Amino acid sequence: MQEALNADGVVVQFGGLTAVNRVSLKLGKGEIQGLIGPNGAGKTTLFNALTGYVRLHQGSVKLFGDDITHLPPYARARRGLGRTFQIERPFEELTVLENALIPAFLKTERRQQAEARAWQVLEQVGLADRAQQPSADLNLARRRRLELAKALALEPRVLFLDELMAGLNPPALADMIAFVRGLSETGLAILMVEHIMKAIVELCDHVIVLAFGEKISEGTPEAVTADPRVIEAYLGGAGAAGEESPGSADEPTNETGES
Amino acid sequence: MRTSLIALVLLALAALYPLAFPHLLSIAIFFLILAGWATAWDILGGWTGQTSLGHAAFVGLGSYTLAILANRYGLAPWWGALSGMALAALLAWIWGKLTFKLRGPYFTLSTIAIAEILRLVAIEEKWLTQGAEGVFIFSLEQPFGFDLFDRQVEYYAALLYLVLVLLLVGWLVQGKFGYQMRAVREDEEAAQAAGINPERVKLIAFMLSGALTALGAAIYAVFLSYLEPHDIFFLPLSVQIALTAIIGGRGTLFGPLTGALLLVGAGEVFRNTFAEANLLIYGILIVLVVLFLPRGLIGAWRYRAIRRRYARSAQR
Numbered sequence: 001m002q003e004a005l006n007a008d009g010v011v012v013q014f015g016g017l018t019a020v021n022r023v024s025l026k027l028g029k030g031e032i033q034g035l036i037g038p039n040g041a042g043k044t045t046l047f048n049a050l051t052g053y054v055r056l057h058q059g060s061v062k063l064f065g066d067d068i069t070h071l072p073p074y075a076r077a078r079r080g081l082g083r084t085f086q087i088e089r090p091f092e093e094l095t096v097l098e099n100a101l102i103p104a105f106l107k108t109e110r111r112q113q114a115e116a117r118a119w120q121v122l123e124q125v126g127l128a129d130r131a132q133q134p135s136a137d138l139n140l141a142r143r144r145r146l147e148l149a150k151a152l153a154l155e156p157r158v159l160f161l162d163e164l165m166a167g168l169n170p171p172a173l174a175d176m177i178a179f180v181r182g183l184s185e186t187g188l189a190i191l192m193v194e195h196i197m198k199a200i201v202e203l204c205d206h207v208i209v210l211a212f213g214e215k216i217s218e219g220t221p222e223a224v225t226a227d228p229r230v231i232e233a234y235l236g237g238a239g240a241a242g243e244e245s246p247g248s249a250d251e252p253t254n255e256t257g258e259s
Numbered sequence: 260m261r262t263s264l265i266a267l268v269l270l271a272l273a274a275l276y277p278l279a280f281p282h283l284l285s286i287a288i289f290f291l292i293l294a295g296w297a298t299a300w301d302i303l304g305g306w307t308g309q310t311s312l313g314h315a316a317f318v319g320l321g322s323y324t325l326a327i328l329a330n331r332y333g334l335a336p337w338w339g340a341l342s343g344m345a346l347a348a349l350l351a352w353i354w355g356k357l358t359f360k361l362r363g364p365y366f367t368l369s370t371i372a373i374a375e376i377l378r379l380v381a382i383e384e385k386w387l388t389q390g391a392e393g394v395f396i397f398s399l400e401q402p403f404g405f406d407l408f409d410r411q412v413e414y415y416a417a418l419l420y421l422v423l424v425l426l427l428v429g430w431l432v433q434g435k436f437g438y439q440m441r442a443v444r445e446d447e448e449a450a451q452a453a454g455i456n457p458e459r460v461k462l463i464a465f466m467l468s469g470a471l472t473a474l475g476a477a478i479y480a481v482f483l484s485y486l487e488p489h490d491i492f493f494l495p496l497s498v499q500i501a502l503t504a505i506i507g508g509r510g511t512l513f514g515p516l517t518g519a520l521l522l523v524g525a526g527e528v529f530r531n532t533f534a535e536a537n538l539l540i541y542g543i544l545i546v547l548v549v550l551f552l553p554r555g556l557i558g559a560w561r562y563r564a565i566r567r568r569y570a571r572s573a574q575r
Binding site: 077090106134151 | 435439441442444445446448449450451453454455456457510566569572573
């Protein structure tokens with residue numbers, strides 16, 4: 001398996017607080033990995049460190065063997081690292097088509113080509129009929145798909161999805177899961193932060209569990225959900241193990257424990 | 260198609276204007292230059308979303324460069340204009356490098372300082388600018404026998420300037436760079452995710468905006484033929500340029516032009532009709548537009564048009 005992304009010993013600190021502590025991960029081509037953990041575990045921070053939005057204090061990040069540790073986000077995007085944002089960020093004053101046009105311009109100077117690419121990704125995510133709508137008017141599910149379209153318009157080789165599934169209703173969720181699976185079948189390497197265990201279980205080959213900035217467990221979805229350390233991290237407190245697994249709740253939080 | 264037809268008709272009317280109103284040229288020249296400045300301002304302020312309140316710096320740089328080069332070295336005004344543009348671009352580059360780390364209102368505040376610094380330089384460095392006394396442009400080369408101090412010649416120069424700026428911006432905003440500017444305006448982090456370097460986009464937009472403002476200032480210098488630091492590097496001039504674009508509609512091609520028409524037109528009407536009260540009315544007008552049409556006149560119209568077009572297509 002060719003290595004798409006290799007993060008080694010990533011440390012991120014905010015002031016005296018260590019938000020991510022020596023986390024390593026390897027992502028292969030065509031592989032989907034999940035990143036889970038209770039709220040505040042450092043998932044989004046790790047994401048931002050890997051995509052260049054937050055500075056690393058230690059460790060390195062390699063994309064297809066090239067060191068990208070010190071590159072700014074736009075340079076990582078140009079090298080094929082696409083991402084979506086947890087809170088969708090459409091370019092609100094622009095139409096759906098124009099939103100997709102902006103990343104589509106990355107690979108070409110010509111408007112015609114960029115527009116063709118933009119239409120292509122809108123077709124792909126099922127927003128073509130909304131192309132001329134102001135993006136500020138889209139509902140949640142469609143805003144998510146627009147986020148995805150914008151990331152895909154870059155023609156990425158590695159894709160980071162930050163809670164793409166949260167808040168979707170069951171049919172939209174099923175659509176999204178099928179869509180992401182389709183993407184990985186084209187060889188795209190995908191790393192997803194997700195609270196929706198259904199998506200994690202159905203999609204991921206490998207899951208990494210973070211708690212308090214550290215990797216506490218990894219393995220297949222079945223293995224990590226059975227891991228007592230994971231259950232403890234989610235439910236907080238001894239004795240909680242076995243009562244409820246994180247897989248049974250859509251939005252597990254670390255506040256559920258009574259300890 | 261319809262837009263270009265309207266534009267052609269307006270252009271033809273504008274070309275005939277000096278024949279119809281030979282005694283109302285000064286106000287028209289000022290209108291054309293202001294419209295050009297506001298359109299140039301909008302490259303940075305509207306399309307890229309970085310509000311500048313220091314564009315008088317480029318006006319001053321452009322006009323003083325032409326005047327000093329003409330007076331001291333007998334340099335032809337077009338060389339003076341080009342030099343002014345180059346200096347303006349250089350100033351924008353330096354200023355951008357220093358301040359684009361700042362966001363939103365902080366960048367805007369810093370731009371006020373640019374014009375203020377240049378104003379002090381113009382007052383203090385008497386060997387170069389003759390200080391507060393000001394510079395008088397007494398003679399200029401005559402291209403093809405045209406006297407540049409003739410109001411009609413100035414009118415057509417200003418018209419040409421405005422058309423040039425509009426064509427350039429119109430071309431720019433429908434291409435790659437135009438969409439990069441919009442992306443930076445809307446959300447810098449999301450723009451980065453699309454592979455866009457926001458600092459580079461802002462720098463280029465600032466340099467273009469500054470250079471085009473300086474070009475208009477070269478015509479303005481000849482039009483005034485007398486430059487005084489207090490008038491040229493004047494904060495209210497910076498504000499007027501910005502307001503013109505904001506009221507007309509920032510981030511729209513014809514918004515700044517519309518704003519100039521409204522502000523210069525209303526300014527004239529109110530001055531004649533209401534005498535002292537004209538500034539009050541002028542101010543109220545600005546407040547009304549900003550409160551009720553935050554996208555500006557053309558901006559509001561365009562946004563509605565997009566929604567209507569979409570609603571119609573969705574019904575089919």
